[in-house]
Amino acid sequence: MNSQPFLIHNNSALFLDRDGVINKLRVEDYVKQTSEFELLPELIPALKILRPLFSRIFIVTNQQGIGKGLMIDSIDKIHDHFLSLLPKELQPNKIYHCPHLKEEACVCRKPKPGMALAAKNDYPEILLSHSFMIGDSISDMDFAKNSGMKPIFISKQDNQAYQTYTSILHFAQAFIKV
Numbered sequence: 001m002n003s004q005p006f007l008i009h010n011n012s013a014l015f016l017d018r019d020g021v022i023n024k025l026r027v028e029d030y031v032k033q034t035s036e037f038e039l040l041p042e043l044i045p046a047l048k049i050l051r052p053l054f055s056r057i058f059i060v061t062n063q064q065g066i067g068k069g070l071m072i073d074s075i076d077k078i079h080d081h082f083l084s085l086l087p088k089e090l091q092p093n094k095i096y097h098c099p100h101l102k103e104e105a106c107v108c109r110k111p112k113p114g115m116a117l118a119a120k121n122d123y124p125e126i127l128l129s130h131s132f133m134i135g136d137s138i139s140d141m142d143f144a145k146n147s148g149m150k151p152i153f154i155s156k157q158d159n160q161a162y163q164t165y166t167s168i169l170h171f172a173q174a175f176i177k178v
């Protein structure tokens with residue numbers, strides 16, 4: 001379902017899930033240390049297209065491995081490593097993460113909208129209703145819905161419920177075509 005055109009405004013923001021969108025998903029596991037953080041090869045070419053189009057790009061990531069005490073490196077160390085892999089002009093504005101366990105019922109774990117509301121609080125000029133959320137799980141799509149954002153699904157299989165792309169690069173290429 002790739003038919004809807006994209007409308008971008010100067011108060012649009014782009015929200016990206018982390019695992020499975022910008023770095024390789026570790027199935028049934030977490031990125032617990034920097035050596036397990038594997039940037040997807042599509043990310044940098046995608047950001048070269050998307051970064052100039054959006055004045056604000058955020059990463060929103062559930063990291064329950066922190067709450068479970070599984071981390072070997074701190075999340076800040078892992079994210080500093082990630083940022084060091086990106087050229088300066090492609091950096092996101094901010095990375096938000098939820099460290100809590102699902103059972104803790106916090107306000108920030110996706111699909112709850114807490115991390116989108118935090119970004120709105122930090123960058124009041126953004127309009128969530130003009131913003132996009134790219135993710136590879138249904139929880140990301142529900143997060144988009146709960147935040148009033150447009151959901152973009154990353155999957156190898158087409159999904160009739162969402163605009164679906166095989167990678168963030170595929171989305172970026174479609175974005176500039178319309």
Ligand SMILES: [Mg+2]
Nearest residue numbers: 017019020136
């Ligand atoms: Mg994901």
Ligand SMILES: [Zn+2]
Nearest residue numbers: 098106108109
């Ligand atoms: Zn949380």
